[in-house]
Amino acid sequence: MRQPQQARSQDSAAKVLDAALEILGSQGPAGLTIAAVSELSGVSNGSIYHRFGDRRNLLVAAQDRFLAQIEDTWLSRTAAVWDIPDRDILLGRMIDVFLTVFPENRLIFQAFMLSGSDDPNLRQRGTASTRKAAREFTALLIDRFDATPEAADSAYRILWGQALSTALFTNTEVTKTPATPQTRHKHLLKALQATNHNITQPPPTNHQPT
Incomplete structure (x- = not known):
């Protein structure tokens, strides 16, 4: 069960980061909010906060990607x-x-x-x-x-x-x-x-x- 869960977690993180980059590419940093990323990625606010902690950590992870x-x-x-x-x-x-x-x-x-x-x-x-x-x-x-x-x-x-x-x-x-x-x-x-x-x-x- 662990491997499918890990795969889903990685897929969810990729969706979040891709959504963050899409928002940055269309709206710039002003448009990057957890709520906006959640809506675009389909990943809940709670999951995003659990995975990345806050907007700043999300921005760092998005830059790396x-x-x-x-x-x-x-x-x-x-x-x-x-x-x-x-x-x-x-x-x-x-x-x-x-x-x-x-x-x-x-x-x-x-x-x-x-x-x-x-x-x-x-x-x-x-x-x-x-x-x-x-x-x-x-x-x-x-x-x-x-x-x-x-x-x-x-x-x-x-x-x-x-x-x-x-x-x-x-x-x-x-x-x-x-x-x-x-x-x-x-x-x-x-x-x-x-x-x-x-x-x-x-x-x-x-x-x-x-």
Whole structure:
């Protein structure tokens, strides 16, 4: 009997966390209440409180689930990129990943970034996720194109800054200079090319994400 009960408990927790993320994605943190999550998930208030304790613990658990999903998505989207031999095509594909994942989840990123400024648990998990993405991205440039660690890190910071700005602000809130997504993409590619201007073009390897 214990295994079915555990399975039901895990399923119930997943429903609660998915409901919390759906609310954060549509309404932001202001809409995240135990009552709203209960209504959307179909799990009772009492069960949610028993499992998570309070709204803050629910938010921490939801962030962990969200970032784990994003990390899996990031790796799955970049898996096909690792064997691209051409530097410019590879960098362009990496830009696509950054400029897709963040806008798709804009309100959720906002919720965790803003809440994380005052919550050490949220901040610690966010930092771990950011550093994991940095390790994957910089390892790609270092291992595949002989970039220096400093150059690879600068390239990551350029993309991270762009992704962060799209998550926290609209385009016009950042600057009033109009530009199409295609133009932004082209300029980002040139910035990464300039950062890694000493990169050579070695033969492709079988490097895979770790």
